[in-house]
Amino acid sequence: MSMPQSISSVFMAILRRDMLLAFRRRQDLANPLVFFVIAVSLFPLGVSPEKSFLAEAGAGIVWVAALLATLLSLDGLFRSDFEDGSLEQLVLSPSPLYAIVLAKILVHWLVTGLPLILLSPILGLMMYLSSDQIVLLGLTLLLGTPVLSLVGAIGAALTVGLRVGGVLISLLVLPLYIPVLIFGAGTVNAAASGLSVAGYLALLGAFFMLALVLAPLAAAAALRISMTNS
Amino acid sequence: MKVWFYRLGSPKWFYDIAGRCLPWLAWSALLLIAIGTVWGLVFAPADYQQGNSFRIMYIHVPTAFLAQSCYLMMAVAAVISLVWKMKLCDLVIVAAAPLGAAFTFLALFTGAVWGKPTWGTWWVWDARLTAMLILLFLYFGVIALQHAIQDKVASARATAVLILVGVVNIPIIKYSVEWWNTLHQPPSFKLTEKPAMPSEMWLPLLVMVLGFYCFFAAVLFMRTRNEILDRERRTKWVRELVQKVSSR
Amino acid sequence: MKAHRKQRLFIVLFIVAGVSIAVSLALFALSENINLFYNPSQIAAGEAPQGQRIRAGGMVVDGSVKRDQQTLEVLFEITDYQASIPISYTGILPDLFREGQGIVALGRINEQGVLIAEEVLAKHDENYMPPEVAEALQKAEAAGKAHFKPTAADSAVVTQEP
């Protein structure tokens, strides 16, 4: 019998493995980003290119697009591991599944959430946001996109191995995303109205902490259940 | 204790008990709702501001109550199902989810109908309304997941996890939208306080709420019994039951 | 075997720590009074931004409603019993709009400090009563005995704030 490895070494090993996997399939990584940019640029075309409208709605538009882009990328979080049997090996590891799932979610955020944040200033400029607002938008995305990945992972774990997976994830996860959306976009709007944003940021931080510690628990439980789907 | 607990979890036992309660529940539901309807619509006085339109409250309030109670009940069942693996709870969840969705929809619909004359609009993005809409989406998610997973046990467990995640989120959602925007009046009924309306208005409401709860329980029992029969169709007692019924 | 226990303990501690941080952040946020809803005293004190779309809520001041004879424009004031602000609205008001009633107005404040409303919604409180009772109460109030409406209305406004 082998001694179990330390949590941190297992965490790092999964991190390394999934980053390597993401890097080998880097052409797939661009898709959510392209979607993000296109979705945002649809609003000036579809609603109104007026400067005052965009400046007012811009933060909300970028947030909605970021949310949808994350959603788009969630289906792949566990699916490929499920299909080639790697997920069985992960679930049967003597190390806590909690840490493994957390590492996988971190990689998901690094390859989707982080690029979205890096792109957001450009989109903020296109939406005529002021430089303060753009900084704040980036900050809210920094606190909010991890929550999207974490909560989304629960949906992905519940639907892994199901044929209708992709559509179902949106149905399960979108209602849970609403608080993050309200306060993410709300922070930028509050700042535009000259209000203090400390409370908003604190709340986003609270969501982040809560999701960080609880979502892997639910996702791990969901993964164990989903092993029945074959 | 353990024996009692397991007996409670036994589908056959529940089937018998629920069957015995069913007529009582159904009749009291019918009676209470009939009394409440007549009382509320005919005898209760009109409101000094809203006139007669406030009477939709007699449907709106009970449905809104039930929409939330039903989710809460499902959450309790989900915990029991996950921790003690009691099969009956899975069946109750399957039976309850569409009911909860229906009541949520009714609450939203009657709210819209009520909102038009009082607020001047069918729909506002108000905290309570938005929270209810999200609750409806949560119900849809639960129902969709239930049907998407073939294996009965896995489906029940996965649904239970989803319901619990939703329960953690419901207060968050509730407070988020409440801070965001509010127009809806405070609850008309609080357990701790005397209602802020005269008794000839709230007594019929109380009767209606009780009636709706009985109705909910009756339909839930009926649906759970059907689920039990379907799930246990290969057991001896169900076969004997079917033979008895068909020979009659 | 002990290592497994230790790992589990580590995770439990991680969860407890995370939840406590989340709770303290949420408590801090609560003390910050997040608000997208202004009452008249805040607006009168200049806390509400000019030119931004905001929501304001309060009771319609008795005797303040002035209707323009030619257009649909209505001028009225709302109050939270500390301060009052003027509101201008063009359009059809909801049935429940009347003096002494709680309303929510969506609009922008102009240079003169008038809220130009794009939408006026009547808020109704949880106090239902038959017309006779309301009449009796009003009479009592006129006689200076009971102070029914303002207290109930106050509570209705207060509940809109976190």
Next chain:
Amino acid sequence: MALLRVERLTCERDDRILFQDLSFEVGSGEVIQIEGPNGAGKTTLLKILGGLLQNWEGELYWKGQPMSEVRSEFLASLLYIGHKPGVKAVLSPLENLRAWSALHEPATDDKLMAALARVRLAGYEYVPCGSLSAGQQRRVALARLYLSQAPLWVLDEAFTAIDRSGVEQLEALLANKAQRGGAVIMTTHHALNLPGALRKIRLGKAQEAPEVLEEEDLL
């Protein structure tokens, strides 16, 4: 004492009872082959023994203790290779083994290379597995057998797509495992040549007409 004890195991999937009241023990030094026609529930049984499924009734004991209480110790003593080998197509054999060993069995790169050489993959260490043949991919998974110290191996159709000489090599490995006190539970379509150690458990034919159960069985 038996390593693994199975008591009154009953499993039904999709309204069909796969097996009922199945009881057996797996002691150290045993190689157990699960036999049965297609659809008899061989894979399901192995998944249950590996702890992947939850929809079954009955009791499992690991070294005399109920499985639910010693799950992490059990997992640390288990090597499971399923139908799907768990080999990533975009990673090379070496990277695949590294990822696996980090989770299950710490090993240096030298050891990993040696294991790959044992399954005749020397020279393919850095080629993406997606460009290897089916048999070679299967061997990447089987290289774990040369690294694993786990007392219990559960192998589901592990010899699929493996050539004749490969199977012989694996038979020797299994015999060696049994001699050293390990236990193996496996399914395979190959006729195994393992004198002495091999025991067979036959699962019944898939039941067409479902059995009538007592109520307690389904509780």
